[in-house]
Amino acid sequence: MQSTVTLRDVAQAAKVSIATASRALAGEGLTSRSTEARLRRIAAELGYRPNALARGLKTRTTRLVGLVVHNLTNASFRVLAEVVQRRLRAEGYQTILCITADDPEQEAEIIATLADQRVDGLIICPTGHNGARLAALDSNGTPVTCVVRRDEMVEMETVLAADPEGAYAGTRHLLELGHRRIGLIVGRRETTSGRERLSGYRRALEEAGIAFDPSLVHAGPYEPETGLAGCRQLLDRADRPTALFVANHESALGVLRGLAERDLLVPDDISLLCYEDMPGFAWQRPAISVVDSGATAMADLAADRLLQRLRPNAAPPAETAREYRIGARLIQRHSCRPVAP
Amino acid sequence: MQSTVTLRDVAQAAKVSIATASRALAGEGLTSRSTEARLRRIAAELGYRPNALARGLKTRTTRLVGLVVHNLTNASFRVLAEVVQRRLRAEGYQTILCITADDPEQEAEIIATLADQRVDGLIICPTGHNGARLAALDSNGTPVTCVVRRDEMVEMETVLAADPEGAYAGTRHLLELGHRRIGLIVGRRETTSGRERLSGYRRALEEAGIAFDPSLVHAGPYEPETGLAGCRQLLDRADRPTALFVANHESALGVLRGLAERDLLVPDDISLLCYEDMPGFAWQRPAISVVDSGATAMADLAADRLLQRLRPNAAPPAETAREYRIGARLIQRHSCRPVAP
């Protein structure tokens, strides 16, 4: 039992006022060299640690930031959590991780609680139903940075993947290999990524002069089951697609399963391209080609942006919130092959 | 700009003292029914939200708990993060998630920072090098619950998987299918799980009257590479094992890869059993049998234990810290088969 050594204890031990102690330990040359050193030593000996609550109450800054995501299963969120956490800690911030399950009500409650804790900032993948709350927070001086999804209701600093371009590049790649019937498994239209990836796919087809065939598209929730269902649906067609573009990342497992069910070999029988890289894809046999959406870069940029606005000096309130896009990259491995002539 | 409405604003608006306002909103019948209702209404109208910092400073309780894990890649940690987060939030606690990367120094810093924030409690998978700090925290009134790994240096409440029994059960299963040469890929001896799973494996062999052959064991860090290396090593033997028990969970990907390299079919050419279930295993083709170490149950129990000690009434300081074990379960899918006669 030793804890709870306060600034006053340090001051008493050093026979100075508590104010001096505070200044010495702040260490910005507000005290004499000697007392500063002395106080520092005594504080260390006593094991003094400033009470973050008291400090926060006084300074109105907690060095806490909230990170709000839908889950930790999705690879992007996982990367986001790890990267943001690390980046912020390097700058002396603690990360409070919260999970909304993509539920607006939970999200609302979480935002409120985070505000109660007086977090200094917030990085969030919004559900899209609490934009007003986020905007209020932001304009009250708590910077909010959105990631992965945009909240359509309101203008806010947002870091997104370049999904239209990524899906375009992926489809294009397949097209260049000679594929004409490309099945697409994608997220629902209600989500930014679902919509944007579909649009990239369509644009690539159009440019290639291929008519868009809605029956080649299977949209569904972000779950393996979607992949399995989509796979079956597409494979049951008389004119089976020669390539599958799995642009709903969580579906990949289901698609792999569906392909195995039909004893279809990748890439001999069918080409396979996925969206969003993850460790499993590279270890797969054959290793699966992907459009890497750049989760790490997104996380880093989100951290950068927030950190930037967190710095005391800066803070031009909002020259209209900017949107950032992280470019996608095609990573060719061994799951795509030219269509047989 | 509306924020920062304080208790005083509410009190003034209601023309009562700030203390009365506090009591009314606390709502434990310390005020008259009518004023309570009135204050509650006014507070809502004004959008009053208590300042968690001020409250924490006063009450010495923050409803913050720290969750410290090595990473978010490991399935157990992911489950831990999701479950603990959800369970605690249901009880009004926020979770501060921190990642140590299994590095004692980072861990030490994290523990200190968490203490600075005056977290009410801590759930941690310890590196094993900061036991003293954890013990100090605990005996200072901040309950600490360890999970997944035990800190050998010190007695503390700990929730672990029943790894010896799990490994025993898994090995036993393979034995009962007639396998005699069972390759084991496992974590390093320095880790609790590495040691314990190895011991379970050995015990099962002994009971079956089979001599332990160290060359059938490949121990290594928790990475896919370990699986690949182990797989190659074991498969290169003249007397190739007829079954592989992958008890270092992260290695599974590498093992799958290694098997594919050699064009070995599971379960026809070789049986495969993994430790720790994860979504991918069930979706694999063939679906992979596993010893489920019960990550969810562990997370729930850890949350239960901490919550229990967080309740105001309870707190018999420490009748010698207890250790809990979550039983493992064998889940049979389609990756194991009797050895050919």
Next chain:
DNA sequence: CTGTTAGCGCATTCAC
């Protein structure tokens, strides 16, 4: 049942 008074631990203004 309600108001007054005192801090929680710290940073900071104002004197000296």
Next chain:
DNA sequence: GTGAATGCGCTAACAG
């Protein structure tokens, strides 16, 4: 360069 005093927002005695 240092000390005394003030208050951040809230809860908890202590009176009335």
